[in-house]
Amino acid sequence: MKIFSTRSALLMCVSASAVLAFPLAVSAQQATSPGDPQTSEIDEVVVTGTRTVGRSRLDTIAPVDVISGETLSRQGAGTETASALAATAPSINFPRPAISDGSDHVRPATLRGLAPDQTLVLINGQRGHISALVNVNGSLGRGSAAFDLNTIPTVSLGTVEVLRDGASAQYGSDAIAGVMNLRLREARGGGGVTLNYGVYDTEVQTARGTRDESDGAQTSISGWVGLPLGDEGFLTLSAEVQDRNPTNRSDFAAPTATPTGSTTTVLGRFGDPAVEARSIWFNAGAPINANWSIYGFGGYQNKDTESAATARAFNNANNVLSVYPNGFLPIIATQIDDFNLYGGANGEAGGINWDISASYGRNALDYRVLNTINASYGAASPLEFDAGGLEYEQWTFSIDGVRQAEIGLYEPLNVAFGLEARREGFVQTAGERQSYDKNPGSTQGGGAQGFPGFSPANAVDVDRSNWGAYVDLEGQLSDAFTFGLAARYEDYSDFGDTLTGKVSARYDFSPSFAIRGAVSTGFRAPALQQQHFSYIATNLVTTVVAGVPVTNLIQSGTFRPGDAVSIALGATPLKPETSVNYSFGGIFRSGGFELTVDAYQIDVTDRIILSENLGPTRPSQSAATTNAVLAIIQPLGVSSARFFTNGLETTTKGIDVVGRYRMQTDAAGRFDFTLAANFNETEVTKVPGIPLVSIPVSPNFLFDRANILAFEQGTPETKVVGSVDWELDAWSVTARATSFDSVLVANNNATIDYETGDHTLFDLEGRYEFDQGVNLAVGVNNLFDEYPTFTPAALNAATGSVGYPQFSPFGFNGRFLYARVGYRW
Secondary structure (H helix, E strand, O other): OHHHHOHHHHHHHHHHHHHHHHHHHHOOOOOOOOOOHHHHOOOOEOOOOOOOOOOEOOOOOOOEEEEEHHHHHOOOOOOOHHHHHHHHOOOEEOOOOOOOHHHHOOOOOEEOOOOHHHEEEEEOOEEOOOOOOOOOOOOOOOOOOOOOHHHOOHHHEEEEEEEOOOOHHHHOOOOOOEEEEEEEOOOOOOEEEEEEEEEEEEEEEEOOEEEEEEEEEEEEEEEEEEEEEOOOEEEEEEEEEEEEOOOOOOOOOOHHHOOOOOOOOOOOOOOOOEEEEEEEEEEEEEEOOOOEEEEEEEEEEEEEEEEEOOOEOOOOOOOOOOOOOOOEOOEEEEEEEEEEEEEEEEEEEOOEEEEEEEEEEEEEEEEEEEOOOOHHHHHHOOOOEEEEEEEEEEEEEEEEEEEEEOOOOOOOEEEEEEEEEEEEEEEEEOOOHHHOOOOOOOOOOOOOOOOOOOOOOOOEEEEEEEEEEEEEEEEEOOOOEEEEEEEEEEEEOOOEEEEEEEEEEEEEOOOOEEEEEEEEEEEEOOOHHHHHOOEEEEEEEEEEEOOEEEEEEEEEEEEOOOOHHHHHOOOOOOOOEEEEEEEEEEEEEEOOEEEEEEEEEEEEEEEEEEOOOEOOOOOOOOHHHHHHHHHHHHHHOOOEEEEEEEEEEEEEEEEEEEEEEEEEOOOOOEEEEEEEEEEEEEEEEEOOOOOOOOOOOOOOOOOOHHHHHHHHHOOOOEEEEEEEEEEEOOEEEEEEEEEEOOOEEOOOOHHHOEEOOOEEEEEEEEEEEOHHHEEEEEEEEOOOOOOOOOOOHHHOOOOOOOOOOOOOOOOOOOOEEEEEEEEEO
16 A cells, blocks of 8 residues: 555655754754743644643644644635645645536535545634535535635634544544634734735646636735723634635637637636635623633625636537527626624533533525526526525534542543534525526527526425533543543434544653554534435536547436435435544654654545446446436436435545754744645545345446545645744745645546646745834745646547646646735734
């Protein structure tokens, strides 16, 4: 297995951290001593993964990354929190899907190569709500319904804590890969305002030619202010307004797709969407007496986005030439509203520290389709449509208690316990009639081209409830030995109950060196979206006919697991995913140097997946199977069908390495060196079996080669980030290099596979702090304009819409130039 063949790379990474530290230590006659203030900044106190007060990042039993909001704002990534996190933490990846319907607008991030919805996201330590969207097209995270990290701007964040360990026994469903805790900025004074501007300036080299582009201009203004709330309380307000123009990395269209036979026409738009977003957040707390305090926090984001569907050539069978003589580019527009409100009280009563809280979260996504047509109505068709919408909401109520218990251990045992009740709801609403229907008298396709609207048959309004109880123990058997035990029981109204547990321990051989490890079980409940979402979409599908790749647009139906067509093709009711997580690692620190190495294995059973597009020809399936499937689904007006199902089992193994050295010199200023890496491999150990259906089927009927390899090789097996931060007086500089292993872009026919290639990206930012709090920064991301391997022309439609593989772990936009000016008080 490749992960063990990369052992030499791991040793090089660890050795580089040590070698990096050696000359710095030798040159440290000018450096501060280990007891100087700089070293205290390394030991940030964390609250994620432990309920013991006062644990620092390097003292926890489980590995936790702490990333400051200031660090995120310096990534040159515009205003995308997910992109900034991926640039900082090697275990996080944030690809940039395009021409993937809703996934273009709500892009998923992954932790340790697992699914986006296998990471739990907290806000100030409390469960956040997922997006209304379920990713159903060919992007990374296909089939997932996850939290949208970009709903919280970086200006609102004080720190982000990333727990890289299974934590379902501590926090509940979804925490299979780990937990991200978004801790909001907290201040009762000060403030700041920042203006960002950036633009992509790049050379685009695609299969059919090369061109220069300057696009994707991004402008944002953000600010925050800390206000006193009474004598000891605080109120922190933050807001951001952003405007992001789209990027386009489509290939040139083939001459057959243009009425003039041009070879230099770009018909498609493959890239980031256009975005206009407005966000506002607050975080507040104040004591009400000597023992109790109240708190509240929340935010609202309103976002309008526009992305492109696959371009339609002038001679497309579903074009109306009298309306679009040169063809057309359908635009999928969304309006997304995301709302969060949390409130509670904490304090001491009866020797127990209590936290009582309630929260409400809502995410709503409404679709419109622009610059399109319902061809079955000809020239009489509207050219834009209301295509329907999705909505998800979550109510939670929790009571948590923590107390110290003297039971004869080295220190009092930390006993945490709690109850949580949660209600979730999912709504899918239909679009206007002509967005989805077909004129009965026409031979042309019905529905809005690019994104047919949701029909009344898709509309649904469902909810469920669950409750859970947990106990979380942490104590010390000696000065050196720390242990943790946790268990959680949850009961869901729609599928039953589950029990998870965790055992963890840490041994400190000295103040400089410790080892730690854990074994835990986890689960993820099937999302309401996975159980109840349905839709008919237009997808690009590539098959091989007589040895030649053929790419066509087809109508693909996503059906509910309980629909008759799904049952006929092998669907069964969804069950929760379950997991077993093993981890073992070590910590070394000395003065300003620190090194952590953590190995892990995550076995997941009954993973919830979106099945194959059943219907198109595949090498693994006989002609009899294809014909039998088409006989079932073609009366429904689709050429393929898919549904959510369990049955996939995977094993993910990996190693996280983080090395860091901080040095303060008298003459040359302060240096912060970081080298971090993630080595990760996923193996599919079992696929869904042959279903008991009345039609002839073969192995891999429900989950075939391309999807298997998307799990195994769809994220980089090696990602290394090295950075240097330097500061002297008013000047500071950040230089960073990020190396990505190649990712496979697989097909069900191996002859048309290709890879993104190995790439290293270099970023550079310089800053100057003026008097009176004014600061200026200029920078460049992807300095040398790196791109993944372009989509081969033979695999692209004649319109050239898909210029690059959307599985690329660093996107496909090229060099980004930016400037930032701010004022702090």
